[in-house]
Amino acid sequence: MKRNFIFKGLKTSSLTYLIAVAVLAMAVYSCNKSVNKSNTALSAEQVKQIAAAQAPQANTSDGTVSQVVTIANIRKSGDGSVTEVMFSRMAELFKVLDPVVETGLRDAFARNRAIKVTVNPWTGIVLSFTMLSEQETAARLSGGGMVSSGGTTINLSTFNHDQLNSPEALGVINTTVPELTNVVPDMATAQLMFDYIAHQCCAVPGPYSIDYCISFQYCEDGCYARAQKMCWIINTKYNYATHKIFSFANSGSDELCVKAEKWGGCCVNWWYHVAPLLNIKTTTGTQAFVFDPAMFDQPVLLSTWLHAQENPACVPSGDVPHVSMINIQPTTSYSPSTYSGYSFDTDPAFSNTDTTMVHYGPLLTCP
């Protein structure tokens, strides 16, 4: 009887122990799997979190950040003790401790002026700011670009290809506002700017000098957002004028066919592509160059950039590697709004630009 009781007790406790271990193992497995699954798609909340994490990047040795922004709102904290300020292109909420700075910020906010603000993202405190002029603010609100010319559509089948790199023939010389320099003085300066921009690539370990890293490593898509960001850097940091060069494969079975040599050598195909166009002084005269770190390691002549988009090694069956037409646009143009490539949308608040950077930042071209 006693032996039976002990045996029964042992049997029950062993069973209970086994169930507990099994249940624990299943619970751990389920939790892990749940976490992994949640990483496969970016929810709106995750995008916000990534944006918040990427937003203010230190660009000085003391950890402060200087950036041109507009003020979204100024308010008192919940208990009324501190003034808080929100900037249009920063996810973080900042505190203002200096009354002089607060007065100035309120003035800029009331006059709807853009400011160059210096903040400490680690403490969340606004340190100082300078107000931009009305003209600079207008340029900022119109998309960061400051060119004034209308668009020029060029049919490559009728255009003299010897003139393809000539800023005069393309109509991109002397068309900018006075604040910006039309011609980059030499290739060394151009390469310096190019290297700075290329260093903002999401594949390069941070910290970055701008708010969101640029997704050069994912050239399958997103050229419109990359071009917008590059023009903004060239215009506001270096004060050189830019245009945007759009290439289209919008006729018949035309496709833009590119070998992504920098990212593993796979092929990518587009119906259009866009990048900043700059005038650069060379030993043979001023020529039209394209900045495209997704495809090249240096600025390239417009003709080289277009030629790379007709790579016969990257043609899907039945299609034709062919640039149907090009369109030179002011910097404010963001992406084509029609298949014909004659009209364009803008992104003055950089909202589409930044969303694209957040979505494409973690992706790779040739995984």
Added chain:
Amino acid sequence: MLCLFFMTFFNFAAFAHKGHKTKIKFVEAGMTVAKVRPANNEETFITIIFQQSARFYKIPKDSNPAFLELLKDSEKNKTEVLIKRADEASDIILGVRKK
């Protein structure tokens, strides 16, 4: 025993949570069709071009015919439709619905 009860309960909760995540692993975005390119004879898909993207997207020829209708309506009326794909990097259209 109480511990066991809670462990069992949380385990079921974790299973339910896992099932929910599986449902939202696709990405869906509002996009406007710029062009529907008819398929070549040997191709098994139709090429779709969107205003919001520079790349080409594909919808299998044997997809739900209603999807293609919605895409053609979007091209004609320049209205956004919701495009479902497996993930952000995919160019295959899995579903189309009205926004």
